[in-house]
Amino acid sequence: MSNKYKILVVEDETNIRNFIKTILETNGYQVLCANNGSSGKTMFLSHCPNLVVLDLGLPDMDGVELIKAVREEFSTPIIILSARTNESDKVKALDCGANDYVTKPFGTNEFLARVRATLRSIRQEEGERQIGKTFSVNDMMIDYERRSILLAGEEIKLTQTEYNIVELLSIHAGRVLTYSEIIKKIWGYADSGSIKKLQVNMANIRKKFHEKPGENKYIKNELGVGYSFKDEDR
Amino acid sequence: MNKNRRPIYNILFTVITLVVFFGISLWISEVLEVRSLIHAMFALAVFLISLYTNGYIYGIVASLLSVMALNYAFIFPYFKFNFSIPENLVSAIIMLIITIMSSTLTTKIRQQDMFRAEGEKEKMRANLLRAVSHDLRTPLTTIYGSSSAIVEKYDALSKEQIIQLADGIREDSQWLVGMVENLLTVTRIDNVKMKIVKSPVVLEELIDSVLIRFRKCYPNQEIEINIPDDFVMIPMDATLIEQVVVNILENAVQHAVGMTRLILKVYIFDNKAFFEIIDDGCGIDKERLDNIFTGYFEKKDAPADCHKSSMGIGLSVCASIIRAHEGSIMVENNPQGGCCFRFFLNLEDEGNEQ
Numbered sequence: 001m002s003n004k005y006k007i008l009v010v011e012d013e014t015n016i017r018n019f020i021k022t023i024l025e026t027n028g029y030q031v032l033c034a035n036n037g038s039s040g041k042t043m044f045l046s047h048c049p050n051l052v053v054l055d056l057g058l059p060d061m062d063g064v065e066l067i068k069a070v071r072e073e074f075s076t077p078i079i080i081l082s083a084r085t086n087e088s089d090k091v092k093a094l095d096c097g098a099n100d101y102v103t104k105p106f107g108t109n110e111f112l113a114r115v116r117a118t119l120r121s122i123r124q125e126e127g128e129r130q131i132g133k134t135f136s137v138n139d140m141m142i143d144y145e146r147r148s149i150l151l152a153g154e155e156i157k158l159t160q161t162e163y164n165i166v167e168l169l170s171i172h173a174g175r176v177l178t179y180s181e182i183i184k185k186i187w188g189y190a191d192s193g194s195i196k197k198l199q200v201n202m203a204n205i206r207k208k209f210h211e212k213p214g215e216n217k218y219i220k221n222e223l224g225v226g227y228s229f230k231d232e233d234r
Numbered sequence: 235m236n237k238n239r240r241p242i243y244n245i246l247f248t249v250i251t252l253v254v255f256f257g258i259s260l261w262i263s264e265v266l267e268v269r270s271l272i273h274a275m276f277a278l279a280v281f282l283i284s285l286y287t288n289g290y291i292y293g294i295v296a297s298l299l300s301v302m303a304l305n306y307a308f309i310f311p312y313f314k315f316n317f318s319i320p321e322n323l324v325s326a327i328i329m330l331i332i333t334i335m336s337s338t339l340t341t342k343i344r345q346q347d348m349f350r351a352e353g354e355k356e357k358m359r360a361n362l363l364r365a366v367s368h369d370l371r372t373p374l375t376t377i378y379g380s381s382s383a384i385v386e387k388y389d390a391l392s393k394e395q396i397i398q399l400a401d402g403i404r405e406d407s408q409w410l411v412g413m414v415e416n417l418l419t420v421t422r423i424d425n426v427k428m429k430i431v432k433s434p435v436v437l438e439e440l441i442d443s444v445l446i447r448f449r450k451c452y453p454n455q456e457i458e459i460n461i462p463d464d465f466v467m468i469p470m471d472a473t474l475i476e477q478v479v480v481n482i483l484e485n486a487v488q489h490a491v492g493m494t495r496l497i498l499k500v501y502i503f504d505n506k507a508f509f510e511i512i513d514d515g516c517g518i519d520k521e522r523l524d525n526i527f528t529g530y531f532e533k534k535d536a537p538a539d540c541h542k543s544s545m546g547i548g549l550s551v552c553a554s555i556i557r558a559h560e561g562s563i564m565v566e567n568n569p570q571g572g573c574c575f576r577f578f579l580n581l582e583d584e585g586n587e588q
Contacts, residue, residue: 078297087473105411107450196467199436203465206438213438213459214445223435223472 007032008049010040037061052078071097117231121174130204174231235530244287276300297329321498325419430471437466444479460499474555481548482511490515506578514572527553
């Protein structure tokens with residue numbers, strides 16, 4: 001199937017913009033480019049792209065402002081480009097509604113995988129996957145109706161909280177959820193010990209899923225930012 | 235010394251010194267009855283105060299108080315003020331001169347110390363800059379040369395040649411990425427006087443993150459992982475410690491000739507987390523062992539084309555990161571061959587662990 005997804009790239013560096021445009025076009029995507037925030041906004045409104053790739057450091061406005069502006073009316077997925085050391089920027093952008101981030105510098109494969117995963121997760125969120133159905137990745141199957149998880153055909157025993165976390169992450173598979181986002185949805189409130197509570201639960205989940213460091217098959221940890229459930233090719 | 239505590243310290247020092255010297259003087263004049271020593275005693279007190287406090291104000295106050303004390307307790311009529319004697323005026327002037335001169339002297343010495351420290355830092359920065367600029371030129375030559383060859387001679391090149399050139403570009407830019415990460419780290423630590431912000435990090439998540447980053451560059455290098463089964467949290471700046479582990483692993487891949495095993499081991503001992511990176515390669519020369527963590531900054535005339543050697547900056551960066559974490563790093567050759575890098579980080583108090 002040839003994909004006709006329209007992708008808007010908002011990036012002020014000409015070379016990076018060209019490189020992203022080239023790899024997206026050679027993979028069959030339609031690409032629109034903007035070199036600053038305000039023209040990005042205009043193009044977004046006039047072309048309604050399926051996905052936005054956004055650099056956080058724009059000359060005329062903070063990328064986070066653009067995310068907020070888009071999120072006021074649209075749920076179009078946004079992938080941000082950011083430098084490795086700025087965890088706080090990433091967290092801020094994700095909390096404002098960005099779906100995923102790619103750390104600069106990045107390679108072609110990594111970038112395309114993120115684009116594919118983000119587009120797929122949106123497609124699934126929109127209809128195919130709802131509570132009451134099932135979700136599967138690799139050799140794992142989650143049955144939302146029976147609240148059970150099968151790993152290679154064997155049922156995994158999770159506590160209520162652990163199951164809730166896995167369910168939340170799997171519903172948003174392919175998307176990075178920040179610590180505070182998960183905590184808010186699972187416990188409803190946050191205090192100083194919340195992150196640790198979440199990390200302890202995650203450690204138990206990892207153990208029950210037999211995850212090995214560096215080879216996580218199901219849940220990916222984004223150090224200092226949050227967690228994401230793996231989609232098929234991530 | 236903390237800035238807020240400085241004035242309190244100064245006042246305390248001034249008061250205590252004056253009281254102590256006043257007491258000694260009283261004892262001398264009452265018990266030994268040697269009044270001629272008293273002036274010298276107060277001169278000494280004023281000198282000490284000017285020496286160990288900041289600025290002129292404490293010394294001047296102290297010298298005025300000393301003149302009053304002299305007048306009151308040690309000059310006839312005893313325990314009564316009498317300002318009509320010219321002797322008083324002279325001793326007051328002498329005290330003030332002592333104060334001002336010694337305060338000026340101390341301030342000058344302090345300034346010189348600061349200049350020297352600043353100069354030392356400047357020298358280190360200049361050395362680093364020189365070495366780095368030198369090291370950046372080599373990969374940039376590849377990148378510039380190869381890419382312009384592709385752009386300008388596109389038709390004359392075979393597909394294989396283009397791929398070969400592009401591969402060189404990719405490899406050298408990956409090396410540049412590592413270099414730049416390290417330089418950014420250096421500025422991140424130096425800017426705030428080696429102060430870093432620690433937050434609790436789950437060991438397993440750190441190792442996970444390290445391995446993912448490492449495998450991006452070295453997909454074929456196997457690493458044996460040996461970490462505790464328990465849930466371990468270590469307070470640290472995760473980005474920096476990740477950098478340390480990746481640097482040491484990278485160092486092993488690039489320099490441990492003949493390596494067949496690479497082991498990353500973490501264990502808890504004495505409320506500290508010990509990280510060990512062990513390889514069975516060629517080990518490290520004895521002369522290099524001593525300055526392996528500082529070598530980069532001192533390297534002056536390395537051969538012009540050995541740019542891979544400059545990964546040495548990675549180890550210098552490791553050392554400053556671990557120092558900033560109040561930990562310690564060392565390296566030794568294993569008796570059975572290869573070498574072992576070891577560093578430790580302090581754990582939070584055990585009560586916090588689950």
